[in-house]
Amino acid sequence: MPDIRVHLGLKFQIPMKKFLLLMLMFPLLSTAQTDHESTFRKIYDSALTQSKCYAWLDDLSNKIGARLSGSENAEKAVLYTKTQMEQSGCFDKVWLQEVMVPKWVRGEKETAFIRDGKKKTAVPICALGSSVATPKVGLEAEVVEVHSIAELETLGTQRLKGKIVFFNRPMDPKHVDTFTSYGGCVDQRGKGAREAAKFGAVGVIVRSMTLRLDDYPHAGNMGYGDLPRDQYIPAAAISTNGAELLSKTLKANPKLRFFFKQSCETFPDVLSYNVIGEITGSTHPQNIMVVGGHLDSWDIGDGSHDDGAGVVQSMEVAHIFKNIGYQPQNTLRVVLFMNEENGGRGGDQYQAEAARKKEHHIFALESDCGGFSPRGFTFDGSAAQLEWAKQTQSLFEPYLVHVFKKGYAGVDIAPLKSPNLLKAGFRPDTQRYFDHHHAATDTFAAVNKRELELGAATMAALVYLVDQQGQ
Amino acid sequence: MPDIRVHLGLKFQIPMKKFLLLMLMFPLLSTAQTDHESTFRKIYDSALTQSKCYAWLDDLSNKIGARLSGSENAEKAVLYTKTQMEQSGCFDKVWLQEVMVPKWVRGEKETAFIRDGKKKTAVPICALGSSVATPKVGLEAEVVEVHSIAELETLGTQRLKGKIVFFNRPMDPKHVDTFTSYGGCVDQRGKGAREAAKFGAVGVIVRSMTLRLDDYPHAGNMGYGDLPRDQYIPAAAISTNGAELLSKTLKANPKLRFFFKQSCETFPDVLSYNVIGEITGSTHPQNIMVVGGHLDSWDIGDGSHDDGAGVVQSMEVAHIFKNIGYQPQNTLRVVLFMNEENGGRGGDQYQAEAARKKEHHIFALESDCGGFSPRGFTFDGSAAQLEWAKQTQSLFEPYLVHVFKKGYAGVDIAPLKSPNLLKAGFRPDTQRYFDHHHAATDTFAAVNKRELELGAATMAALVYLVDQQGQ
Numbered sequence: 015m016p017d018i019r020v021h022l023g024l025k026f027q028i029p030m031k032k033f034l035l036l037m038l039m040f041p042l043l044s045t046a047q048t049d050h051e052s053t054f055r056k057i058y059d060s061a062l063t064q065s066k067c068y069a070w071l072d073d074l075s076n077k078i079g080a081r082l083s084g085s086e087n088a089e090k091a092v093l094y095t096k097t098q099m100e101q102s103g104c105f106d107k108v109w110l111q112e113v114m115v116p117k118w119v120r121g122e123k124e125t126a127f128i129r130d131g132k133k134k135t136a137v138p139i140c141a142l143g144s145s146v147a148t149p150k151v152g153l154e155a156e157v158v159e160v161h162s163i164a165e166l167e168t169l170g171t172q173r174l175k176g177k178i179v180f181f182n183r184p185m186d187p188k189h190v191d192t193f194t195s196y197g198g199c200v201d202q203r204g205k206g207a208r209e210a211a212k213f214g215a216v217g218v219i220v221r222s223m224t225l226r227l228d229d230y231p232h233a234g235n236m237g238y239g240d241l242p243r244d245q246y247i248p249a250a251a252i253s254t255n256g257a258e259l260l261s262k263t264l265k266a267n268p269k270l271r272f273f274f275k276q277s278c279e280t281f282p283d284v285l286s287y288n289v290i291g292e293i294t295g296s297t298h299p300q301n302i303m304v305v306g307g308h309l310d311s312w313d314i315g316d317g318s319h320d321d322g323a324g325v326v327q328s329m330e331v332a333h334i335f336k337n338i339g340y341q342p343q344n345t346l347r348v349v350l351f352m353n354e355e356n357g358g359r360g361g362d363q364y365q366a367e368a369a370r371k372k373e374h375h376i377f378a379l380e381s382d383c384g385g386f387s388p389r390g391f392t393f394d395g396s397a398a399q400l401e402w403a404k405q406t407q408s409l410f411e412p413y414l415v416h417v418f419k420k421g422y423a424g425v426d427i428a429p430l431k432s433p434n435l436l437k438a439g440f441r442p443d444t445q446r447y448f449d450h451h452h453a454a455t456d457t458f459a460a461v462n463k464r465e466l467e468l469g470a471a472t473m474a475a476l477v478y479l480v481d482q483q484g485q
Numbered sequence: 486m487p488d489i490r491v492h493l494g495l496k497f498q499i500p501m502k503k504f505l506l507l508m509l510m511f512p513l514l515s516t517a518q519t520d521h522e523s524t525f526r527k528i529y530d531s532a533l534t535q536s537k538c539y540a541w542l543d544d545l546s547n548k549i550g551a552r553l554s555g556s557e558n559a560e561k562a563v564l565y566t567k568t569q570m571e572q573s574g575c576f577d578k579v580w581l582q583e584v585m586v587p588k589w590v591r592g593e594k595e596t597a598f599i600r601d602g603k604k605k606t607a608v609p610i611c612a613l614g615s616s617v618a619t620p621k622v623g624l625e626a627e628v629v630e631v632h633s634i635a636e637l638e639t640l641g642t643q644r645l646k647g648k649i650v651f652f653n654r655p656m657d658p659k660h661v662d663t664f665t666s667y668g669g670c671v672d673q674r675g676k677g678a679r680e681a682a683k684f685g686a687v688g689v690i691v692r693s694m695t696l697r698l699d700d701y702p703h704a705g706n707m708g709y710g711d712l713p714r715d716q717y718i719p720a721a722a723i724s725t726n727g728a729e730l731l732s733k734t735l736k737a738n739p740k741l742r743f744f745f746k747q748s749c750e751t752f753p754d755v756l757s758y759n760v761i762g763e764i765t766g767s768t769h770p771q772n773i774m775v776v777g778g779h780l781d782s783w784d785i786g787d788g789s790h791d792d793g794a795g796v797v798q799s800m801e802v803a804h805i806f807k808n809i810g811y812q813p814q815n816t817l818r819v820v821l822f823m824n825e826e827n828g829g830r831g832g833d834q835y836q837a838e839a840a841r842k843k844e845h846h847i848f849a850l851e852s853d854c855g856g857f858s859p860r861g862f863t864f865d866g867s868a869a870q871l872e873w874a875k876q877t878q879s880l881f882e883p884y885l886v887h888v889f890k891k892g893y894a895g896v897d898i899a900p901l902k903s904p905n906l907l908k909a910g911f912r913p914d915t916q917r918y919f920d921h922h923h924a925a926t927d928t929f930a931a932v933n934k935r936e937l938e939l940g941a942a943t944m945a946a947l948v949y950l951v952d953q954q955g956q
Contacts, residue, residue: 062658187533190884190939225935387858387914389885413661414860416887443858443914445935464696464916468661 050409050482054475056338058413061471064337067330068463070098071323071385075316075458082143082313083353084117084284091309095289095325095350104332105291105348113363114283115353118144120313121277124250126219129154129271130263137256140231140314141276142203142220143356144238145249152275153178153217153248159264163201163209175214178272180264181206182221182257185448192444193383196223196451200234207249208239218249219272221257224448229253233312233452235356250274288360289350293332297343302368304347304378305331305477308354308426315456319447322458323385323466325350327440330470331477342481344376351426354382361426368430375432377480379440379473380424384450385461386442388472390417395436403438406479415472417441436480440473521880521953525946527809529884532942535808538801539934541569542794542856546787546929553784554824555588555755562780566760566796566821575803576762576819584834586757586824589615591784592748595721597690600625600742601734608727611702611785612747613674613691614827615709616720623746624649624688624719630735634672634680646685649743651735652677653692653728656919663915664854667694667922671705678720679710689720690743692728695919700724704783704923706827721745759831760821764803768814773839775818775849776802776948779825779897786927790918793929794856794937796821798911801941802948813952815847822897825853832897839901846903848951850911850944851895855921856932857913859943861888866907874909877950886943888912907951911944 061067074081074091081087092110099108126139141147158174160166161183166174181202185195200223207218222232231251238246252260263270289309295301307324311317328348335342351360368375379391390410393403404418422428423437430437442465450456532538545552549565552558563581570579597610612618629645631637632654637645652673656666671694678689693703702722709717723731734741760780766772778795782788799819806813822831839846850862861881864874875889893899894908901908913936921927 058661059659187935188530190529192935387916414888417885445858445939446933449933462917462920464658464663468916 050479053338053340053478054409054413057334057474057478058471060334060337061330061467061474062464065330065467065470066333067326067466067470070326070329071318071461071466072458074322074325075318079316080313081309081311081317082118083115083286083310083356084281085313088286088310088352092287092289092352095309095329099289099291099329099348102333104293104336106294108291110287111290111363111367113286113288113352113359115286115359116357117281117284118356119279119281121147121279124274124276125152126250126252126272126274128260128263129273130267135259137259138229138231138253139219139250139256139274140233141278142249142251143233143235143312144280145207145236145276145278146246147277147279148217148248148275150277152273154271154273155216156269157260157264157272159261163206166209166213169213171213174210177215178217178219179206179210179215180219180260182261184221185223185225187225192225192448195225196448199223203234203251204236205239207236207247208241211241211245211247215247217247217274219252219274220249222251222254223451224254224453226449227254227258229255230453230455233314248276250276286352288352288364291332291348293335293342293346295343295345296341299345300374301344301376302347302373303342303344303376303477303480304349304427304430305473306349306351306426307381308351308360310353310355312355312452314454315450316458317456318458318461319384319450319456320452321354321382323461323469324381327381327385327466327470327473331474334471334474340478344481346477354425358425361429365429365431375430375435377436378423378427378430379438379477380427381440381469381473382424382426383440383442383444384447385466385469386446387465388415388440388442388469390415390441391476392419392421392423392439392441393436394421394423396434399436402483406476409479410472410475413468413472438476440469442469521950524809524811524949525880525884528805528945528949529942531805531808532801532938532945533935536801536938536941537804538797538937538941541797541800542789542932542937543929545793545796546789550787551784552780552782552788553589554586554757554781554827555752556784559757559781559823563758563760563823566780566800570760570762570800570819573804575764575807577765578763580761581758582761582834582838584757584759584823584830585754586830587828588752588755589827590750590752592618592750595745595747596623597721597723597743597745599731599734600744601738606730608730609700609702609724610690610721610727610745611704612749613720613722614704614706614783615751616678616707616747616749617717618748618750619688619719619746623744625742625744626687627740628731628735628743630732634677637680637684640684642684645681648686649688649690650677650681650686651690651731653732655692656694656696658696663696663919666696667919670694674705674722675707676710678707678718679712682712682716682718686718688718688745690723690745691720693722693725694922695725695924697920698725698729700726701924701926704785719747721747757823759823759835762803762819764806764813764817766814766816767812770816771845772815772847773818773844774813774815774847774948774951775820775898775901776944777820777822777897778852779822779831781824781826783826783923785925786921787929788927789929789932790855790921790927791923792825792853794932794940795852798852798856798937798941798944802945805942805945811949815952817948825896829896832900836900836902846901846906848907849894849898849901850909850948851898852911852940852944853895853897854911854913854915855918856937856940857917858936859886859911859913859940861886861912862947863890863892863894863910863912864907865892865894867905870907873954877947880950881943881946884939884943909947911940913940
């Protein structure tokens with residue numbers, strides 16, 4: 015390597031650059047940069063040596079398990095987390111906030127097969143959330159494979175009437191952030207059925223939203239939009255291996271038939287709860303900071319990553335503060351939202367109550383991307399707030415947290431409104447998330463204790479900085 | 486949040502900072518920054534959509550399995566990788582480099598128990614690499630627990646003679662980089678036995694080097710140094726749960742006895758090989774760049790992370806270059822080293838041959854920290870080289886690779902010497918590494934395909950930059 019430093023006169027430039035970086039750091043330095051560094055160290059040490067989050071997650075995943083809105087397990091999770099928050103001694107106040115939630119029930123295990131002439135090959139499927147059932151005897155029809163909703167228009171009623179539409183556009187592996195790949199596909203799951211129904215399709219099968227090739231169907235919500243009730247058609251996810259097989263078999267035999275049977279059902283809404291714990295701010299109690307995840311999960315797997323992790327990490331933020339003796343100046347609320355998966359009612363309800371009480375929220379942080387190694391945050395706020403957030407990065411550097419950028423913060427805090435409110439989404443490493451998301455593979459064993467703890471510490475550190483600098 | 490940007494006059498400062506950053510980036514810009522960006526994109530796309538590394542690892546782990554130096558499996562791995570490299574069409578030349586390696590064999594599965602009065606409790610152990618066997622009937626003695634080698638001196642022969650020394654200092658969970666925690670403990674494994682033997686101890690049991698509490702003993706090498714052969718004492722690793730139990734039981738009954746039996750044996754050195762594939766440089770064939778991992782593994786688990794991952798990632802670097810049509814200007818060698826785990830003979834041999842042939846190495850990159858999400862590199866080189874390396878970071882930013890710092894590069898390339906040689910160690914996320922390291926849990930299922938591929942791409946991207954900028 016040539017000595018590029020000398021070539022460019024860097025011996026002169028580096029001190030100048032450092033000088034400007036120091037200037038940029040000024041707000042942190044002026045409020046005792048070393049104090050922040052020291053508090054960060056305490057926060058991470060607490061998380062890595064005395065956290066409760068992993069044990070909480072063990073209970074939530076292994077003693078309770080899957081907890082779809084409106085289910086008995088969801089209510090157990092409400093009671094469990096309320097009790098744990100009360101017993102933790104971390105909060106001044108713990109309460110339940112009533113929220114009416116949808117109650118969709120999967121019913122019997124689904125069955126499906128490809129009928130290729132005389133050959134029947136079973137494939138793993140699961141009904142999509144909010145879908146209607148097939149007829150009791152199941153549904154069998156020819157299949158039309160498509161790769162986008164736009165393609166339906168091209169094919170038209172003539173090709174689609176009476177058929178099962180098979181949405182098979184895979185997640186694009188080229189995106190480093192797998193959520194981008196997910197975002198590029200999930201319209202097939204969300205509105206594939208309603209759009210296909212408009213052309214007379216009788217059912218839809220959607221390739222699972224995962225980058226792996228495996229045998230697990232991945233659940234997730236769908237909706238019928240404004241479609242008249244009598245035009246609802248059943249929708250199911252098929253495992254990626256199943257999708258590959260179906261696609262390949264279709265190429266050889268376009269007349270093959272697909273059979274599936276599901277008995278899922280939507281019942282009237284039921285009463286459930288957001289679980290809220292509050293530490294009243296010592297100096298600015300009227301200013302509220304929220305940190306949260308969602309208590310509900312899909313009904314397969316045990317919801318450890320989605321979003322048991324976010325729940326226990328949010329609780330851990332309060333535990334870390336207690337453990338290191340940090341009293342927030344602003345009010346801190348840990349909010350465990352109900353019904354993120356199939357309605358978002360918890361987030362709506364929290365905002366409705368906040369508006370009714372004229373509460374002033376200065377900050378909201380959501381963890382709903384799994385319990386993986388922390389990489390950073392996305393921020394939804396003003397340019398000045400984003401600039402402030404980026405300046406905090408140097409404090410996170412020793413903990414290998416690097417990403418501080420503009421972006422969506424999360425479903426549950428999306429409805430929240432307050433003047434000058436900064437929202438943040440916790441962003442862990444995304445490579446493994448969709449191996450587990452909404453599937454039977456979302457289990458406690460797939461969560462690493464240290465990754466979970468480091469996430470909690472990273473969240474606590476940001477909440478601490480907001481509390482120190484905010485308003 | 487207040488508008489800190491206005492407060493600090495950042496509107497003025499940011500453009501200046503950007504200007505200086507642009508200046509710092511000059512060497513990359515001057516050699517077509519956009520070309521680099523475009524090649525990076527091709528490299529990552531190739532890895533994420535057309536790589537062979539995961540399939541190679543599947544073979545290495547599941548068709549061959551554990552491959553300790555001198556074992557039949559190690560030879561199978563040599564042949565397999567040589568054949569794959571030849572058949573890949575990525576190389577101008579593939580050859581085997583002879584190297585004599587130690588042959589240590591574990592023998593029968595070890596047994597161990599705590600004898601607490603009349604109660605016998607079995608605990609999981611495994612012999613440490615290079616250890617001698619116990620007597621055939623096993624070894625039983627009272628136990629002295631220590632937390633450091635220094636403590637042996639304090640206790641002295643009076644307390645230690647005839648005893649089993651139990652090294653129980655755990656890895657410190659507070660380090661974010663788990664290799665730092667490992668480095669703070671591994672002296673107990675490496676030289677605990679030789680030091681304890683000096684005080685008349687009859688055996689040593691070492692707490693496994695992992696941050697988890699589980700039932701897996703973790704192997705690893707030890708050595709007797711200058712100790713006379715007749716003073717060698719057997720050494721074994723105990724699972725962390727076993728260590729916790731032993732420690733707790735000892736507190737209640739300091740007179741308890743520990744039994745263990747192992748039949749491991751060291752045979753005369755045997756002939757083995759480094760596997761080397763070379764792409765001859767188009768412009769500077771005399772300048773050699775090495776990228777490598779080690780072919781051997783411990784004999785439990787299947788060595789997927791340690792270091793199957795590094796092997797297949799190194800091979801993938803050449804495959805990516807072929808796939809995107811990149812012809813290196815300098816010679817690129819993929820070197821699969823033999824015997825990293827219990828001797829480092831492959832690295833020594835490679836350097837010896839290079840010296841004999843007066844080869845000129847400009848760069849060496851080692852991947853031996855597992856197949857996890859890439860975080861960056863450590864560099865061992867001059868200040869100017871380090872500065873150059875840091876400047877490359879902005880190109881890696883879109884791929885979430887942030888760590889470019891001074892540090893140790895790796896065991897196998899440590900012996901390599903050349904004027905102005907830059908060495909680099911690939912650094913993936915470290916949180917899960919010691920859950921698997923040298924244990925039965927180091928299996929193919931623990932490797933995520935995308936994490937492995939992103940690591941290979943990150944390595945290829947750095948090799949590409951060195952090739953473009955080097956010498």
